Amino acid sequence: MNAASAAYPIAERSAPMRREPLIASGVLGMLIFIFTEVMFFAGLISAHAIVRSQVAGQLWPPYGQPRLPVEQTAINSLALLVSGVVLAFAWFAYKREPAAARIPLLLSILLGAVFVGFQGMEWMAMLAEGLTIQSSTYGGFFYLIIGAHAIHAVGALAALAWAFYKLEHTELTASQLSTVSTFWYFVVLVWPILYVKVYL
Amino acid sequence: MADTAVDVQHAEHHGHADHHHGPQGLLKYVWSTDHKIIAMQYLFTGMFMAVIGGYMAYVFRMQLAFPGISVPGFGQVSPGEYNSLVTNHGSIMIFWVAMPVLIAAFGNYLIPLMIGADDMVFPRINRLSYQIFLVSAILLLASMFVQGGGFGGAWTAYPPLSAVAEYNQTALGSSMWLVAVALEFVAFLLGGINFITTLMNSRAPGMKAYDIPIVCWMIVIASILFMLSVGPLIAGAVMLLFDQVLGTGFYDPARGGDPILWQHLFWFFGHPEVYVVLLPAIGMTIDVIATFSRKKIFGYKLVLYTTVATGVLSFFVWAHHQFIAGIDPRMANVFTITTLLISVPIAEMCFVIIATLYGGSIRLTTPMLWALAFVAEFLIGGVTGIFLGASGADIYFHDTYFVLAHFHYTFFPIAIIGSFIGFTYWFPKMFGRMMNDTLGKIHFWGTVIPFNFIFIPLFVLGIGGQHRRIYNYQHFPELAGPEMYQLRVIATISLLVMLSFQLVFFYNCITSWISGEKAGKNPWKANTLEWTTESPPPHGNWPADDMPNVYRGAYEYGHPDREEDYWPQNQPS
Secondary structure (H helix, E strand, O other): OOOOOOOOOOOOOOOOOOOOOOOOOOHHHHHHHHHHHHHHHHHHHHHHHHHHHHHHHHHHOOOOOOOOOOOHHHHHHHHHHHHHHHHHHHHHHHHOHHHOOOOOOOOHHHHHHHHHHHHHHHHHHHOOOOOOOOOOOOOHHHHHHHHHHHHHHHHHHHHHHHHHHHHHHHOOOHHHHHHHHHHHHHHHHHHHHHHHHHHH | OHHHHOOOOHHHHHHHHHHOOOOOOOOOHHOOOOHHHHHOOOOHHHHHHHHHHHHHHHHHHHHHHOOOOOOOOOOOOHHHHHHHHHHHHHHHHHHHHHHHHHHHHHHHHHHHHHHHHOOOOOOOHHHHHHHHHHHHHHHHHOOOOOOOOOOOOOOOOOOOOOOOOOHHHOOOHHHHHHHHHHHHHHHHHHHHHHHHHHHHHOOOOOOOHHOHHHHHHHHHHHHHHHHHHHHHHHHHHHHHHHHOOOOOEEEEEEEHHOOHHHHHHHHHHHHHHHHHHHHHHHHHHHHHHHHHHHHOOOOOHHHHHHHHHHHHHHOHHHHOOOOOOOOOOOHHHHHHHHHHHHHHHHHHHHHHHHHOOOOOOOOHHHHHHHHHHHHHHHHHHHHHHHHHHHHHHHHHHHHHHHHHHHHHHHHHHHHHHHHHHHHHHHHHHHHOOOOHHHHHHHHHHHHHHHHHHHHHHHHHHHHHOOEOOOHHHOOHHHHOOOOHHHHHHHHHHHHHHHHHHHHHHHHHHHHHHHHHHHOHHHOOOOOOOHOOOOOOOOOOOOOOOOOOOOOOOOOOOOOOOOOOOOOOOOOOO
């Protein structure tokens, strides 16, 4: 019965073996989620670009609307980028010795929190200058896009804080840390694009 | 990377052990993380919503055929109620019937069983997915009973009608509708992550990419399409919700916004969405056709590559919904070409099905009849789509009943016939008993024949110039002639006939469930892994020490070297 007939050849196959997944399930699930998030921000950015391109006389910001704090935000962005780099160091430290990841992980969370805090202060200043979500599509897109990023940043920081808590109790697994970090890298890396598109 | 993988498997087993000692009794069914129970939850919720969607169709079809009568079971239909019924019929049938039944129910049920896994990779995310879906369904149904009534701005929700409460008169209803749709997307986002990850990482030892049953591939490719297309729509929906609730002007041209922007964001999702629901249905069709032709699929890899090609092309056709929305005619030409191109891969799939049937040893069981009907009816839907995809012809056909009949000829085979293919084929596995074949065939003919009598008259009406979304054609003298009313009456009576034949289906389900013939493990003599376990499968699908191994592809039917005409994937020789 094993002999394959000439009309119907059967390729030789190796015996069934359990394969190691190419990407661990947690990270893979997070990556798929991030693809969706990339498309979400792509949708916001293209909506912004379309509306901006239709403004009469290319006047952006529109007449009577304040200019966004380009320079302060550039400096603040550095805090976020450094936070991402520090988190990478936390990962390498964890691979060496889990407890060694404590300091870089905490530093990364603090830098992220500094970024979100300064963004919040900036919003208060902009509101005081008369830029609201209703005042123009300029204001609407600013609060919508930067707010969407802020919600992601806060969510990712909460996830990192959870990872830190697990690390303190020596319960954090490598896959948990890499899953959570993947999300924070997304939040860090999408920011420069948003900054260039919305602020400049 | 290796140690992380072990961690995950570890965590998975841990979660599993917890579940065995988890909730008991009724709570076991509402709070379970078992993929089969979640699949049932999706299936029954979807069927319940289908009944509501069918009831809505009955009410507004009665109003169209006999304007102004008091519809039995509803009463007089006001214009606002008519708009709300039409809108919610569309939303329910696409988002709360086609999606949960085809992708979520069959995806959840079939993927782990067909690839030899004990459960999904993320069982608790799976449970969360259904819970969010249930909330979205309740929110949608509740939106029809709030002040002002349910949203009536069509399921595509074009602004400014959907954005401005003075225009649509349903301030609360439209916001609730929008939030319900957004929540439903979140539910399928979580489900889709599970499907893709499970197919990638949990396959049985020995199952290579080309040994995966087509229906699993199709559901996963559909999930990938959904993942890639839904982001922009969520972005657009947030902007629309802000316009409704916070008073922003994203879609308001008077304040610098752009109403066409919504159409782009909506259809960038909306067109891939057609393929999101089509692919699982066509996957089930191909599986069923191979089983009941007792023959290997003609061109497994061709189907797979064709599916990927369809998926890629489906992202470049969306503006064919907007040919008369004032887009640049040069852009319309580009989208005409891509739209006509996408019929090529779908036609290839139809040829694959026909070539599989050719020379097969065909068994006309109920699921096979449904599968054949799918091909025949979907073909009509596809061919009439050519007229609409050509921008010149579409200028006349746009927003007529020709469009409506066309997409019902695609969506009815997908959502209704597709669900019946899956349900009748896997019923023995799900409930352990066979369905009554005679009743199944009565239900089949009683559904498919009236279906054609509903929608062929609507093609004719559409060519005659009958526009969609009109409450009462008596207000339009050129559309109120007796010959047009006759066609409307034929369509409505056929709908009544079709709906009444669904009672046969429900009767058949209940009696077969209670007292049908015992199915055994493999009543159809099929190859795929789900037929190697008990019917219904126990928790964990197979005994933990006897998980299946895979030795060959899923479609080795009628092999000349074997005495039986099938060769299960898990048999070494």
